[in-house]
Amino acid sequence: MKTRSTRAIPCAAVLTVGGLLLTACGSSGDGGSGQAGPASFEGRGPISYVAAKDTTGTIQPMIDRWNKQHPDEKVTFIQLPTDADAQRQQMIQNAETKSDAYTVLSLDVVWTSEFAAHQWIDRLPEKQFPLGKMLKPVVETAKYRDGLYAVPHSSDGGLLYYRSDLLKKAGVKVPPKTWAEMKDACAKVQKLPEGKGVSCYAGQFQKYEGLTVNFSEAVHSAGGVVTGPDGKPNVDTPEAKKGLDFLVGSLKDGTIPKKAVTYLEEDGRQAFQNGKLVFLRNWPYVYSHAQKSDIKGKFAVAPLPGLNGPGSSSLGGHNLAISSFAKNKATALDFIKFMSSEQSTETFLKEASLAPPYASLYDDRELIDQYPYLPVLKESILRAVPRPRVVPYGDVTASIQREAYAALTGSKSSAEALKALQADLQKSVAR
Incomplete structure (x- = not known):
């Protein structure tokens, strides 16, 4: 999700994906009530893959393997800024000019509705993808009005990273399930000599997409909603206030360090790895980084805490879509099959800690032995609540960021x- 600034690069052997059998795809007559019927996927030749800057070093090697197998259908990797808002803006600018420079787009899961509604991406032939093997909440992010407009490439769920060594020394036997338990655990840790100068908790609170994620999680974890099942805003409620009050109050009482209002994902990761935090809310990619840091063997993961019990993560991840204005769409469709296959997503799991869309990978004993966080991550994804799935998402997230940041910084x-x-939100959704 996407809101991440960087990804990890675990040291693992690369899976062989050259054996994938990719079939040529013409137009499809799949039914549905989407914005339009599936496009005619014709034309073969060079295409581009457009995504956030790859700080993991895993994307280009995968593209290189594709290019070696398809010398007449080579893919050029176009890297956009790491900031999700900037990525979205550049993709929109390309679409508004109807440029064919962008072919396959890596979309944050919450952009699907907006891009589909504006007909910036093509409806895809649903039967050609193994959606039944994927986690249902992940598949739903790729749909708009019952039509498939993208294919899950990676998912994401928020995790609570914690210093297991410090909790053990403080006599805290299990990770916290509630915000109150988390604060109590921090108080015990901070009484230790090792806990001197260590802050309690941080997430992503800078005014960007990460704040929308963290605000939404706080609201949902307190029993509130940002938008209801009907898509209508319902955020001015006592439950939502309890969620926002947790963040605001935690900044005031020092549970969250004041500098955390400047944190993006990487800032929090570095603070946690450098021993400055007991708890950190972040995405799975942090696990691989932390395993290669000074806190290796000294941390663990748990579900996010909430007001009265385990909280709810925002659902993250990226989906692959085809620009409506692109050329060589038969190649593009095959490339999406290649990148979203179970083999490829397992490689991304092993090399970059990207949460795979396939359910079976979370239950693989060998993978769990290597990546102990997988069961927690699966629970996080299944319990996750999507950010508002609305067409004017850009306006909605901008409003959330503006008002949440105002509360966090004390201007409101x-x-x-x-x-x-x-x-x-009522004005944005009503447009």
Whole structure:
């Protein structure tokens, strides 16, 4: 999700994916009630793959393998900024000019509805992808009005990283399930000599997409919603206020360090690895980084805590779509099959800690032995609540970031921020 700034590069052997059998794809007559019927996927030749800057070093080698197997259908990797908002803006600019420069797009899961509704991406032939083998919440992010407009490439769920060594020394036997338990555990750790100068908790609180994620998680973890099942905003509620109050109050009482209002994913990861945090909310990619740091063997992961019990993660990840204005769409469709296959996504799991869309990989004993966080991650994804799946997502997330940040920095109270946010969201969704 996407909101991540960087990814990890675990040291693992690369799986052989050269044996994938890719078939030529013409137009499909799959039914559905989407914006339009599936496009005619014709034309073979060079294409481009457009995604965030690859800080893991895993994307280009995978593309190189494709290029070696398909010398007449080579893929050029176009890397966009790591910031999700900037990625989205550049993709929109390409679509608005109807440029064929972008072919396969790596979309944050919450962009599918917006891009499909504007007909910037093609509806895909659903029967040609093994969606039944994928986690259902992940597949749903790739659909718009019952039509498939993208294919899951990776998923994501928020995890609570914690210093297991410090909790053990402080006599805390199990990771916290509630915010109150987390604060209590921190208080015990901070009484230890090793806990001197260590802050309690951080997430991503800078004014960018990561704040939308963290705000939404706090609201959902307190029993509230940002938008209801009908898509209508309902954020000016006592439950939502309890969620935002947790963040605001934690900044005031020092549970969250004040500098965390500047944190993106990488800032929090580095603080945790450098021994400055007891708890960190972040994505799975952090695990591989931490395993290669000074805290190797001294940390573990757990589900996010909530107000009265385990919390709810925002659902992250990326889906692969085909630009409506691209050329060589038969090649593009085959390339999506290659990148989203079970073999390829297992490689990305092993090399970059990317959460795979395939259910079976979370239950593989050998993988669990190597990546102990997989059962927790699966639970996080299955319990996750999507960010608002609305067409004007850009306006919605901008409003959330603006009002949540105002509350976190003290320029508005939680009540004032939520009231303003409710009004803004109602205007955006009604357009």
